[in-house]
Amino acid sequence: MTQAATRRTPTLEDVAEAAGVSRATVSRVVNKKGTVDEGLRRRVLEAIDATGYVPNAAARTLVNRRTGTIALVMSGSDGSAAQVFADPFFGRITGGVVTYLRERAMHPTLMLADSDQARQDALDFVRRGNADGAILVSTHAGDPLPRLFVDAGVPAVLFARPADPVPISFVDLDHEAGAALAAAHLAERGCRRIATIAGPADLPAAIGRLSGFQRAMERHGVPYVHVARGNFTADSGERAMAELLAMDPELDGVFAANDLMAVGALRVLRDHGRSVPDDVALIGFDDSEPAQLTRPRLTTVYQPVEQMSAEMGAMLVALLADPDTPPSSVIFDPRLIVRESA
Amino acid sequence: MTQAATRRTPTLEDVAEAAGVSRATVSRVVNKKGTVDEGLRRRVLEAIDATGYVPNAAARTLVNRRTGTIALVMSGSDGSAAQVFADPFFGRITGGVVTYLRERAMHPTLMLADSDQARQDALDFVRRGNADGAILVSTHAGDPLPRLFVDAGVPAVLFARPADPVPISFVDLDHEAGAALAAAHLAERGCRRIATIAGPADLPAAIGRLSGFQRAMERHGVPYVHVARGNFTADSGERAMAELLAMDPELDGVFAANDLMAVGALRVLRDHGRSVPDDVALIGFDDSEPAQLTRPRLTTVYQPVEQMSAEMGAMLVALLADPDTPPSSVIFDPRLIVRESA
């Protein structure tokens, strides 16, 4: 407990001296490696306590080639920092990643890749050994990020299947299945005049949700559904819903490709005097925070983001342990959360 | 461009050899420090390119005592990881911090301090030199985190004034002023039967908003306002609003201490047949995402979280540059965002 002179932060050397042993021995007890006589061990522990010793991470990393840090790279379309972090998705992924990593004494460093420069910075960050590997969250199409990391031979895993094929491990949701869940629920309610608010046409997730919905509706005897596009924001959901209402004022069922757009749709539905779910049944996707904030609460397709994030962590850890691990993918099953809107 | 043998990642030494100069010279051109003959500089640059050299962060840190990383510690009440990250606040702070740091080639490592163990881990992370300092986001009362860091002599700054006095720099909002803005707006609209949904009684921010609101209403000739407590969640806002309505069914103005509670209040107001803002005017606090998702959109008190985060970054950078910088605080001014709910 006695503090050593406050001069300089104590090193292994100091502890060794205080305990009357060699640096190697101190290292062994600190890292619980090898075998050390119990008596000595005790003496060393006391010396550590007395000196207030704390291992130096940089020195350790220099020899171990491990930092215990991984880069969590959020890939935003060029420019928008605020946008990325405002997305409720971001929080869920982050939470999942942190929760998984912390149990392994690892930590994520947050990086935003929203420009060529930023992408390069993120890559260099890992290459310089600031992090052992990277978790890439790429939600927009044609993102050069995955390719960049793979080509550089940097250990990385991905959230969401890449738009262009890249040999990298990733997790994703079975978007078709999720959309099919929504379709089945709508059909079951007896909805026959169906519309959907789709996401960006170049985003694999949006594509899957749209095609999955159309196909499933077909199976349920509804060969045609009205389609309007949004960009996953509430405002775009409003616009799309207005379009849809114009196309067919008698609509009785709507599937939005994410919750935020569903929230927007809900607003214009109400403004147009439609009661939800009585006149029009509405289903969202994601089960994000906003879904529970609306009135009626949103029936929506749950995406196990936290689990998916943990799986990414596991994939990366495996890749770090054996760099030759071949790429793999894990596709998660969605679940329909029935609340009030459908 | 030619890749060196893929054996081992190239070091300064390799570059020096390839360029026919000493390590020191290479170091100088890499770090743009000192002066190097233009001819040599060019040769070195070519060698770097040829070898594919990337500086090793650990080695650098070992001598520089700087990592370029700061710990962004989110302090949650014990247990709830998901909760913390789901809060829209988290995203805004993170965005602000990332934006500020990245321009200085710095990066935040995310840590969750929701238990004694986790707090200790966060502290050790910085003490081991994994990070140069810490930004502490402490939103709950009696949080031991600030004290812990200060006592350990670790450079740290804080979001929100600590409940118990601790010598540490922090940013905060002028909560009283924000509440006064809301009060003035309500008074101006002619509201006379006023209520407020307050936050946790032990949280400085909540205390300030409540007392500020009460005092301001008094000045506007309304000596008494009904008070119900929530815990900053939408559900608690619902409960509180129900209580308030029971206390005084003729209410015509409500101030909620945050947007989430306002969202909850909005729901029960609607359920009880009150039209907002015509029957009851409602004002929230924070101007978070949900405020814009409701219908009517929430009139709310804007908190410049991104700026506040940047200021924390600046405070920490200053502290890192000169550890003797005395603690300081910067209190930001709120702004009333008038939308539709009041």
Place this chain on the structure above:
DNA sequence: GTGAAAGCGCTAACAG
């Protein structure tokens, strides 16, 4: 079981 010694890759005086 324990110590001595050789680095890990880089920076920073200090000479030249």
Place this chain on the structure above:
DNA sequence: CTGTTAGCGCTTTCAC
């Protein structure tokens, strides 16, 4: 302007 020389603090064979 450039090279030489010490380390930064730790881990890890390899002897003893």
